[in-house]
Amino acid sequence: MMDTQLVLNSFFKRAESYYAQKRIISRTSPTTIHELTYGQWAKRTRRLASALTKLGMTRGTKVGSFAWNQHRHLEAYFAVPCAGAVLHMVNIRLSEEHLVYIINHARDEILLIDVDLLPIIESIHEELTTVKQYIIMTDEDSLPETTLPNVHCYETLLAQADETFEFPEDIDENSPAGMCYTSATTGNPKGVVYSHRGLYLHSLMQATADSMAISERDIVLPIVPMFHANAWGLPFTSVNVGATLVLPGPQFTSALIVDLIETYSVTVTAGVPTIWLGVQQILEKESRDISSLRAIYAGGSASPKGLIQAFEKEYNVPYIVVYGMTETTPIVTLSQYQSWMDDYSEEERLEARATQGITVTGIESSIVNEDGEVPWDGQTMGELRLRGPWISNEYYEDERTLDVYRDGWLYTGDIAVRTKDGFIKITDRTKDLIKSGGEWISSVDLENALMSHDAIFEAAVIAIPHVKWQERPLACVVLKEGATLSKEEVIAYLETQFAKWWMPDDVVFLKEIPKTSVGKFLKAKLRDELNTFYEVKL
Template identity: 70%
Template sequence: MMETPLLLTSFLKRAERYFPHKLIISRTSPETIHRITYKEYVKRTHKLAAALTKLGMKKGTKVGSFAWNHHRHLEAYFAVPCAGAILHMVNIRLSPEHIIYVINHAEDEILLIDGDLFPLLSKAIPYLKTVKHIVVMQDNMEVPESTFPNVYSYEKLLAEADDNFAFPEDLDENSPAGMCYTSATTGMPKGVVYSHRGLVLHSLALGLSDSMGIREKDVIMPIVPMFHVNAWGMPFAAVNYGSTQVLPGPMFTPSLLLDLIEQEKVTVTAGVPTIWLGVAQEQEKNPRDLSSLRSVVCGGSASPKGLIKTFEDKFNVPFVVGYGMTETTPIVSLSTYTSEMEDWTREQKLDIRATQGLPVSLLDTEVVNEAGEVPWDGQTMGELRIRGPWIADEYYKDERTVEAFKDGWLYTGDIAVVTPEGYIKITDRTKDLIKSGGEWISSVDLENALMTHEAVFEAAVIAIPHEKWQERPLACVVLKEGKDATKEELISFLEGQFAKWWLPDDVVFINEIPKTSVGKFLKAKLREDLKDYQVII
């Protein structure tokens, strides 16, 4: 067999050769949408690599991006790694302290920053130790005022760049191509490096029919940010398959997303549950034509069964739950159906949809506890561990590697059960499990049940200390606008679904659940805010 290296450069060549007229539809401001062909996109990508090389980028150089989902960010997705450098996608929603940390820790030398985000980063610039050049990405060639000496216009650099820049042909498929940092609910974020080989294999997996099934005829809209775990790999895969891409840009709203789906005939889109909760509310108030959609993919945290039911039964849109992490590139599993489920009842199918799904081909997953691998009974809990060709094997220059990577496995910190069909169902994070009287209670199961109540918009369940039982569950609930519910009503609603000792001791009604930079419930903040809470009997 030929030893052909698996490189992202092959994706660019394929897009240019076979799909030159397919479009990238890129929203860069509320008033501006660009329609760029793949032929033009590949040309601009080569010019960006030429411009950055002229600024000093070479093999191994870290180039940070601080940007929304748009065509310039997509150009960086390929220009940087195809030139042998490493694209570090900086999460713009991290705290200023964490942003400074990750840029310094990664040792970024060049930063690509959206013009509208420049003020957000400007106060951090004096604390950045390795950055030599800042390139501002916006539609015009202006650059903001700054005391930093080397600030350039992205479009001006491209206008002056070499048209004939050639990517090196001696890249190693195992060489680093990109990196992201975890969103860190405790401690500093941890860096994960992605290789060309891992990204290529991950992209191919996204094209499998039992995965996302991405193909040339699709119109792909990643709502998950391009600064978070490669936008779940969708931009890489879409370039390879020649899919039309819709990139929603800055400060989007549920209304805008629905408009884009309707106008551009989007077929596949992906985002976190908080996005889809907002989209569902808007769709119920002001319906759009969603008939083009063949799949909504939801990940990042558990999806309430009520949300799945809304999309599938009210909107007639398949709603697929996925699972992944920064450390896994990220796709690990998806809740697609197998043939044996064709005759299942609607409720049985909903139960499967609400799991994190069946592992994707080429990955090994196990749920283990002190007794070894757990039985596939849907009840016995253990920690999920994963290994495979796009799974990280360490954190970048971080001693916490030894906590998560053991014996060739990534230990995820997620507590799960496995259904008799082999589907993974996350029941909690190790730090969020509630231990009451020596027995484990899943906060996720309680949350999902609460969010099926017609009055509940969001719900998070946390542990509060208890003198007798060690810990007891406390439900924190956000009601839908114009809806009412009492503590007694919600706890009664849970009765019959769970053992009595699982039921929350109390319900706290709040205006908003704190969230991480990527939309997950920030239970550490809730626990801190409610650490002195006393249950009222």
């Protein structure tokens, strides 16, 4: 067999050669939408690589991107790694302290910045010790006023660059192509480096029929941010297969998402469940057409069964749960129905859809506890561990590597069970499991049940200290607009579904649940705020 390298350069060349006429729709402001072809994008991508090279980018140089989902970010997704450098996709929603840490820790030398995000970088630039050049991504061909030193206008640089720039032919598939940092709830974020090979194989997996089946005919709307876990790999896969891309840009809303789906006949979209809860509310109030969708992919946190059922029954759109982590490139499981499930009851199929699903081809999963591999009984809990060609094997220059990478496995910290069908169901994070009187209670199961109530918009269940039982569950609930519900009604709703000792001791009604930078419930903050709950009550 020929020893050819699995590198992103081949994706770029394929799109440039075969799909030059296909479209990229890019929203860069509330009033501006660009439409360009893959052919135009390819020339701009070569120009960007040329411009960055003139500014000092060489093999291995770290180039940071501080940007939304838009075409300039997509140009960086390929210009940087195809030139042999490394694109660090900086999470724009991190605190200033964490932004300073990750940019310095990664040793970014060039930073690409969306113009509306400029004030954030201006406020911290004096603490950025490695950045030598700043490039502002704007629709204008001139710079806005800024306090940044060594600053350049993106469009001016491209106008002066070479659209015939040649990417190197000798990039090794195991060399780094990109990196992201985890959104830490405690301590500093941890860096994960992605190789060309890992991104390449992950993209091939996404195009297979039993995963996402992304193809040239699709119109893909990645709502998951390009600064978080490679936007779940969708930009790379879409470019490789020539799918039309719809990039939603800055500060999008649920209403805008529905508008984009309708306007561009989107077929595939992906985002966290909170996005789809918002979209569901729009659809409940307005007559909108989302019939073009062949699939919604949701991950990042558990999806309520009621939400899944609403999309599948009321709008005839398959709602498929995915699971992954920054450390896993990220996708490792999907809740795609298997052929033998055709005869399952509606409730059995819904139960399967609400799990994290079956491990995708190429990845090996294992759930283990102190007794070894857990049985496929849907009951016995253990920690999920993973290995495969797009699973990272260490954190970037971080001693915490030893905490999770052991014996050739990534120990995820997620507690899970495996159903008789082989589907993985996450029951909790190790740090979020509730241990009451020596027994384990799954906060995720309680949350899913709560969010299936017609009056509840969001719910998080946390462990709070208890003098007798060690820990007890506390339900934190956000009601839908205009809805009313009492504590007693919430508990009564749960009592029909769970054992008595699983029942939350109380219900706290909140205006909103704090979330991480990528939309996950920030339970650590809730625990900090409510850990003296019993003391206050007494």
